[in-house]
Amino acid sequence: MNQTTNKRGRVGYGADAALRRSRISRGIALLVLGMSCAGLTQAQSIATQNAMAKTAGEGAPATESTVINLIHLLVKRGVLTEKNAEDLIAEAQAEAAQAKHAQAQAVSAAPNAAVVNAPTQPGDVAVPYVPQVVRDQIRDQVKQEVVAQAKAENWAQPNTFPDWVSRLTFSGDMRVRDEFEFFSPRNVTGVTNFAAINAGSPYDINPNTSTSLPPTLNTTHDRDNVLSVRARLGVTAVISDQITAGIQLASGDNDGPTSTTNTLGADFARANIWLNQAYLKYAPVPWLSITGGRFDNPFFSSDLVFSNDLEFDGVAANFKRLLPGRDDITLFGTLGAFPIQYSSDSFLAQNPDVPGGTIRWMLGGQFGAEWKINDENKLKGAIAYYDFMNLRGSLSAPCALYLGATSCSTDNDAPASMQKGNTLIALRDVIQNPALAPGLTPDPQYFGLAYNFRLFDAKLEWDTKLADRYKLRLDGEYVRNLAYNANSALSAASLPVNNYNSTSSTVTTGDYQSGANGYMFKATIGEPNTLEKGQWNFSLTYKYLQPDAVLDALNDPDFNLGGTNAKGYILGVQYAVANNAWLQARYLSAREVYGAPLSIDVLQLEMNARF
Structure with missing residues (x-):
């Protein structure tokens, strides 16, 4: 049957x-x-x-x-x-x-x-x-x-x-991807993987005592046929006319926030399943909803700032309604508060002199409008402000590790999630052991962000038609980190440890380069969402993202293989082979904005389906 x-x-x-x-x-x-x-x-x-x-x-x-x-x-x-x-x-x-x-x-x-x-x-x-x-x-x-x-x-x-069965809706999607990663032979080698250090044991940066090289990123060896899958399955329950609940499970190599991709080829080992969504939504009136828990990105934005797979933890209020007296203009907006990282009780107990706040938050607000000019033209735009609170790292109080201390007062400033690109500083002020000769005290370090992030973001989207036949969508987005100040980083007690325009072991503050700006332009010809058989589209995107324009932990993990300090283009094509099933190919080409040469090209071939 x-x-x-x-x-x-x-x-x-x-x-x-x-x-x-x-x-x-x-x-x-x-x-x-x-x-x-x-x-x-x-x-x-x-x-x-x-x-x-x-x-x-x-x-x-x-x-x-x-x-x-x-x-x-x-x-x-x-x-x-x-x-x-x-x-x-x-x-x-x-x-x-x-x-x-x-x-x-x-x-x-x-x-x-x-x-x-x-x-x-x-x-x-x-x-x-x-x-x-x-x-x-x-x-x-x-x-x-x-x-x-x-x-x-x-x-x-x-x-x-029973009646409750009729109030449940199931949905999901699947993706099978074959990926190729190409690295320029001129790329710099020995790029430190700071995310791996922060996720594990601190790394001794004292060359006189360190017995191993730091973990590094692959920047020279191409990778062919990296097969992966993404699977998501969710259920939405209508509790009442005003309340709904949602739960979604998803695949993923780890619990990182930016991707639910699971790489195949691990000796046929079973894949992980994570709780990707869990939320309650309350809609007291048709034009207003309040959502709490873990849920989809509530903001109108692109992957320049937030990865498409990113889910938000916290509370968000969304409104959407027609402008009074008009039936062609819709106003919308979002306000939200989202916890990012808590200090553990054990860490606080061991470090009573912890400076600053013990919770890292993101507060966000956005306001926008959608104007249906006529049957063929629609304009949608919004401005937003995202304030990431207490993210900047600071140098610890003097830390006597040689006396048996297991942590220092600012170890918790190390980000729980990182990709690459943001400017970092060493967090520990390690006291020299007087029993050892000068320069022979180990200096195991964690690393934190050199800047706070207070982002101004503006996004515009225009839908029209070419020759009254082909759909055309033009996207544009600009973001700036209002908290960026290079002078404050260079005058701090702990100087930046990366983003120097030099491969020498001796660098000066004059070699340091960073920036606070990012932008994106995208043109899509055809159906933006290929959900019906025979629909297609071609797209061309250009991205430019300076090192400290956005938080590298949360943006697109595919362009430049994640992070910031990258510029380049993306070519894409999609074709729907059946309703709710489509083929997609993308070629992503990126290179560094500042610093040593680092060029990464990525080819992705995939089949997608949803239900």
């Missing part, structure tokens, strides 16, 4: 369902025919006996309304489709019209009638009168036969499922 599941979670069985509906239709048709014939004969008999009491136009016979009510009840209970019901009602009305016509003929012929219900065709049998008891038997017999057949063949029946 071809099993199918609808959006409400009810299960049908493809061709068998159609067969059952056909059988129901035939059964109901028999019932209609039987009742209509009974009504006809009764009408003829009554007309003969009481010709002057009624006229032909006094309304539909009782059987007509009874049958129609029965059909509507079966539709309501889900036994018949609307189309089947319309056909049966038309059939019932036709039979009723025939009965009225016969009644009118009987009335006109009554004064001179010698024969009641005389045969009109050779072989016809005249039925002078069908008693009520006989008509009831015909109706009950047809009904019993239809119900018995429905039970025997397990047709869909009303009230089979």
Whole structure:
């Protein structure tokens, strides 16, 4: 059998369902025919006996309304489709019209009638009168036969499922990707992987005592046929007219925030499944909703600032409504508060002198409008402000690790998630061991951000048509970190440890380069979302992102293989091979904005499907 599941979670069985509906239709048709014939004969008999009491136009016979009510009840209970019901009602009305016509003929012929219900065709049998008891038997017999057949063949029946099942909606998507990563032979080598250091043990940066090289990023060896999958499955429950709840599970190599991709080829080991969404949404009025928990990005933005796979933890309020007095302009906006990282109780207990706040937050606000200029042109734009609070790292209080201390007062300033690009500083002020010769005290370090991030973001999107035929979407976005100040980083107690325009072991502050600006332009020809068979699009994107324009932990993980300090272009093509299934190819070419040479090109070939 071809099993199918609808959006409400009810299960049908493809061709068998159609067969059952056909059988129901035939059964109901028999019932209609039987009742209509009974009504006809009764009408003829009554007309003969009481010709002057009624006229032909006094309304539909009782059987007509009874049958129609029965059909509507079966539709309501889900036994018949609307189309089947319309056909049966038309059939019932036709039979009723025939009965009225016969009644009118009987009335006109009554004064001179010698024969009641005389045969009109050779072989016809005249039925002078069908008693009520006989008509009831015909109706009950047809009904019993239809119900018995429905039970025997397990047709869909009303009230089979509890009410809560009808309030659940399931959704999901799948992606299979083949990726190729290409590195320029001129790329710099030995790029420190600071994310790996912060995720593990601190690294000793004292060259006199360090016994190993720091973990580094691959910058020279191409990687072919990196197969991966992404799978997400969610359920949304309607609790009431104003409250909904959602839960989604997703794949992923780790619990990082920017990707739910799971790389294949790990000796056929099973993949991880993570809780990707868990939220409650309250909509007190149609134009306002408040969501709490873990949920999709509530802001109108691109992957220049936030990865497309990024989910937000916290609370957000969204509004969307027409501008008063206008039906072509819609206003929208979002306010939200999102916790990023907490200090653990054990760390706080060991370090009572922790400076600054113990919770890192992002507060965000956005306001925008969508203007439907005409049938072919639509403009949508918004400005936003994102304040990442307490993210900047600071040098710790003097830390005597040689006396047995296991942590320093600002170790918690090390970001829990990082990609690459942001300017970093060393966090620990390690005290020299007086028992050792100068310069021989190990200096194990964690690393934190050199700047806070207070982002101003402006985004504009225009939908139009070329030659009144091809859809065209133009996207643009600009972002600036208002908290960036190179002088403050260079005058701090702990100087930056990266983003120097030099590969030498000795660098000066004059070699330091960074910036606070980023922008993106994108043009898409064709259907922006290829969800119906035969739809397609081509896209061209240019990105420019200075090292400290945005938080590198949260933006696109594919361009430049994640992070900031990159510029370049993206070519893309999509084609829908079926409804809700499409092929996609992208070529992403990036190189450094500042610093040593680092060029990374990525080719992605993938198949996507959603349900």
